[in-house]
Amino acid sequence: MASTVNCGFVLLLVTFVGVNSECPDGFIKHGASCYTIPHVKSDWSQATVVCKEMNSHLLEIEDAAEESFIRGFLSLHWRTYSPALFWVGGNDILEEGYWEWASGKTMTYTNWDDGEPSNGGSDDNNEHCLAMDQDAAWKWHDQECEETRYAICEIPITAVIGGGGNPGPIG
Ligand SMILES: [Ca+2]
Numbered sequence: 001m002a003s004t005v006n007c008g009f010v011l012l013l014v015t016f017v018g019v020n021s022e023c024p025d026g027f028i029k030h031g032a033s034c035y036t037i038p039h040v041k042s043d044w045s046q047a048t049v050v051c052k053e054m055n056s057h058l059l060e061i062e063d064a065a066e067e068s069f070i071r072g073f074l075s076l077h078w079r080t081y082s083p084a085l086f087w088v089g090g091n092d093i094l095e096e097g098y099w100e101w102a103s104g105k106t107m108t109y110t111n112w113d114d115g116e117p118s119n120g121g122s123d124d125n126n127e128h129c130l131a132m133d134q135d136a137a138w139k140w141h142d143q144e145c146e147e148t149r150y151a152i153c154e155i156p157i158t159a160v161i162g163g164g165g166n167p168g169p170i171g
């Protein structure tokens with residue numbers, strides 16, 4: 001009787017601690033999200049799939065604090081990526097000049113580099129995906145979605161708590 005009660009208590013404790021303080025393996029926590037950059041290069045569309053396969057989505061930068069964290073992360077780790085070019089979830093694929101996140105959320109915070117988004121200039125008109133590159137000091141650029149970059153992936157903590165990926169201990 002007593003051991004059954006203890007077992008239940010321990011399981012509850014493990015579950016509680018797990019959902020509140022842990023990101024999935026390989027992700028690091030900042031604010032209300034977990035982040036990772038897999039060492040996998042692809043075009044922008046495939047980058048959304050790379051994140052989805054890790055139960056995450058392509059990064060959505062929602063304020064200066066989040067961008068500051070990402071820039072710090074990139075500044076520490078960009079040398080392990082070659083070339084140091086990265087995809088973020090922003091795009092104007094559906095309607096030129098209307099930038100939104102891959103989830104469909106409206107983009108409320110932006111930090112475009114001077115002259116960006118350029119849409120490739122008057123000759124090309126084909127840049128619809130948001131990139132953060134080391135050679136642009138991480139300032140936002142629109143680039144051709146077919147180019148090859150690394151995906152920056154994000155999981156909101158609420159999604160981790162909500163589960164879907166992790167069934168937890170078997171009772
Ligand atoms: Ca565009």
Ligand SMILES: [Ca+2]
Pocket residue numbers: 116117118119120127141142143
């Ligand atoms: Ca551009």
